[in-house]
Amino acid sequence: MNAAIEAEGLKKSFSDHQALKGVDLSVPAGTVLGVLGPNGAGKTTTVRILATLARPDSGRAVVAGYDVLREPREVRRRIGLAGQYAAVDEQLTGRENLVLLGTLLRLGKQGARDRAVELLDRFELTEAADRLTRTYSGGMRRRLDLAACLVSSPPVVFLDEPTTGLDPSSRATLWRMIRDQVASGVTVLLTTQYLEEADVLADRIAVVDHGVVIAEGTPHELKRKVGTEWLEVTVAHSHDVGAALAVLAPMAATPPRETGDGRGVSVRLPDGMGAVATAATALEAARLEIAEFALRRPSLDDVFVHLTGRGNS
Amino acid sequence: MNGVLGDTTALIGRHLLHLRRMPTRILSVTLTPITMVLVLGYMLNKAISVQGGDYLDYMMAGVGAQVALACVGSIAIGTATSLRNGLVDRFRSLPTSRVAILVAHTVSDLGLAAIGISIASVVGVLLGWRPDTGALSIAAGFALLLLFTYVMLWFGVLLGLSIRSPEALGAFSGLVLVCGSFLSNAFVPLDDLPMWLRVLAEWNPISAVSSACRELWGGPASASTGSVVSEHPLATALVMLTVITAVTVPLSCRAYHTAEPR
Ligand SMILES: Nc1ncnc2c1ncn2[C@@H]1O[C@H](COP(=O)(O)OP(=O)(O)OP(=O)(O)O)[C@@H](O)[C@H]1O
Numbered sequence: 116m117n118a119a120i121e122a123e124g125l126k127k128s129f130s131d132h133q134a135l136k137g138v139d140l141s142v143p144a145g146t147v148l149g150v151l152g153p154n155g156a157g158k159t160t161t162v163r164i165l166a167t168l169a170r171p172d173s174g175r176a177v178v179a180g181y182d183v184l185r186e187p188r189e190v191r192r193r194i195g196l197a198g199q200y201a202a203v204d205e206q207l208t209g210r211e212n213l214v215l216l217g218t219l220l221r222l223g224k225q226g227a228r229d230r231a232v233e234l235l236d237r238f239e240l241t242e243a244a245d246r247l248t249r250t251y252s253g254g255m256r257r258r259l260d261l262a263a264c265l266v267s268s269p270p271v272v273f274l275d276e277p278t279t280g281l282d283p284s285s286r287a288t289l290w291r292m293i294r295d296q297v298a299s300g301v302t303v304l305l306t307t308q309y310l311e312e313a314d315v316l317a318d319r320i321a322v323v324d325h326g327v328v329i330a331e332g333t334p335h336e337l338k339r340k341v342g343t344e345w346l347e348v349t350v351a352h353s354h355d356v357g358a359a360l361a362v363l364a365p366m367a368a369t370p371p372r373e374t375g376d377g378r379g380v381s382v383r384l385p386d387g388m389g390a391v392a393t394a395a396t397a398l399e400a401a402r403l404e405i406a407e408f409a410l411r412r413p414s415l416d417d418v419f420v421h422l423t424g425r426g427n428s
Numbered sequence: 429m430n431g432v433l434g435d436t437t438a439l440i441g442r443h444l445l446h447l448r449r450m451p452t453r454i455l456s457v458t459l460t461p462i463t464m465v466l467v468l469g470y471m472l473n474k475a476i477s478v479q480g481g482d483y484l485d486y487m488m489a490g491v492g493a494q495v496a497l498a499c500v501g502s503i504a505i506g507t508a509t510s511l512r513n514g515l516v517d518r519f520r521s522l523p524t525s526r527v528a529i530l531v532a533h534t535v536s537d538l539g540l541a542a543i544g545i546s547i548a549s550v551v552g553v554l555l556g557w558r559p560d561t562g563a564l565s566i567a568a569g570f571a572l573l574l575l576f577t578y579v580m581l582w583f584g585v586l587l588g589l590s591i592r593s594p595e596a597l598g599a600f601s602g603l604v605l606v607c608g609s610f611l612s613n614a615f616v617p618l619d620d621l622p623m624w625l626r627v628l629a630e631w632n633p634i635s636a637v638s639s640a641c642r643e644l645w646g647g648p649a650s651a652s653t654g655s656v657v658s659e660h661p662l663a664t665a666l667v668m669l670t671v672i673t674a675v676t677v678p679l680s681c682r683a684y685h686t687a688e689p690r
């Protein structure tokens with residue numbers, strides 16, 4: 116399949132600080148790439164280069180079939196950008212914001228007005244359409260921002276941390292709206308610090324840290340890098356932990372570990388449901404009171420800690 | 429080209445909406461010149477004497493030039509702070525001409541300055557200012573002031589893009605206002621200055637513009653020193669403004685092109 120976004124060896128320095136040390140990315144058309152990384156990893160810098168707002172010191176990038184350095188204008192015709200900080204004009208109403216962009220995108224007077232009505236409706240802003248955006252909540256502002264980058268129905272969309280600072284329910288709303296866009300065939304590159312967000316929205320994830328992509332793959336592949344499932348058993352009384360460790364040790368693939376608050380045991384079992392059943396039976400036979408018995412998969416948080424060697428959030 | 433014009437119009441529309449939401453901005457450009465006209469033209473009119481006429485007739489040109497100088501600071505700060513907002517990144521990510529963004533900003537502020545100059549002139553007329561050189565010549569004087577304002581606005585844009593920090597810009601624009609107004613013949617004839625300072629002040633573009641305006645409006649002139657500026661203020665002013673524009677506009681556009689948001 117054709118790549119809608121292709122970057123090779125992007126490097127960029129700010130005075131003495133090297134923000135990007137050679138970023139390679141490839142996003143097939145119609146898919147979502149989540150660029151995941153901690154503060155200062157170089158996410159915004161990458162997005163700004165791909166959106167023709169900054170020039171890389173070296174490397175090349177092709178977006179929607181055009182080179183960002185040689186034909187920035189053609190690229191701009193085909194992209195939508197929602198930057199890290201919601202870019203709405205605070206002194207204009209939501210509708211005026213969208214109509215202005217529509218006019219600048221040459222939709223014509225009536226065309227711009229119709230498009231604004233359509234987008235306001237789609238992003239559930241019709242009621243607030245004629246209020247100054249200064250009075251919008253963070254979630255509404257983000258929705259308007261998202262609407263604003265879709266005015267010209269661009270085939271490629273960049274979203275830089277689209278839900279940072281939103282409460283869980285606004286975040287879920289925004290995720291739903293982004294997914295609707297993706298369903299219509301748009302290629303999306305979104306950056307995020309939230310592992311869950313990348314997991315929910317992205318087809319593939321690129322983990323960046325210190326200006327380089329340190330891992331790339333589907334969420335599933337990345338999780339596999341950290342390892343397979345494990346069993347977590349929590350006993351009701353802390354004095355039973357030792358007994359639980361002893362019961363589980365013979366069937367474990369690697370020696371079981373005590374976890375957290377001193378009542379939990381974590382153990383990696385050989386593959387298959389049989390091993391889980393054996394463990395349950397053995398615990399039952401030992402007459403231990405069990406508070407929780409769960410099979411856990413690695414989360415992207417585990418991936419993150421594993422790859423960067425440090426915790427996030 | 430048609431497109432650039434359309435973009436500019438749309439963006440000017442945006443500035444007009446801002447003005448409608450914050451009409452107090454008009455005060456920021458009108459209050460100072462009105463005060464200047466009242467203080468200098470009414471309170472000090474008799475205290476300051478100039479050769480060949482009334483002080484009121486002398487200083488009206490200076491007040492107009494000062495409006496232009498006051499625009500420098502406000503557009504510089506406006507440009508710098510707009511870069512902090514993600515909005516500029518959005519505009520720049522559109523296929524829209526980037527020059528249109530700056531043209532719209534400068535043209536809108538020019539409109540504001542025109543309001544300031546008009547109101548100051550009305551106050552001047554109320555105090556007895558009566559230019560009598562004919563409608564064409566009077567209009568030419570105002571046209572020159574607006575041209576000067578527009579050139580100063582681009583200078584302000586460049587200043588804002590190069591300095592970026594609003595605090596530093598605030599201080600610097602105060603300096604531009606004071607030095608521009610008083611290191612020139614805008615309000616005081618240069619006759620009594622020591623020679624070296626006199627030459628410096630005479631070649632200040634503000635002096636050339638003020639002198640040219642006085643010539644067009646029939647106000648009292650500084651005594652000629654025989655230099656090109658004092659003999660042909662209008663021609664010199666036009667040349668100076670052309671040179672300044674040829675430097676500031678391309679530099680501003682380039683700086684705007686590559687400015688990083690901070
Ligand atoms: N205009 C600039 N001038 C100087 N340094 C910059 C500039 N922009 C970015 N940097 C530096 O480059 C590095 C990468 O920044 P970038 O904004 O791309 O990170 P990010 O991954 O988007 O971080 P965040 O999650 O905080 O938004 C940081 O160390 C930052 O300080």
Ligand SMILES: [Mg+2]
Nearest residue numbers: 158159160199
């Ligand atoms: Mg960022």
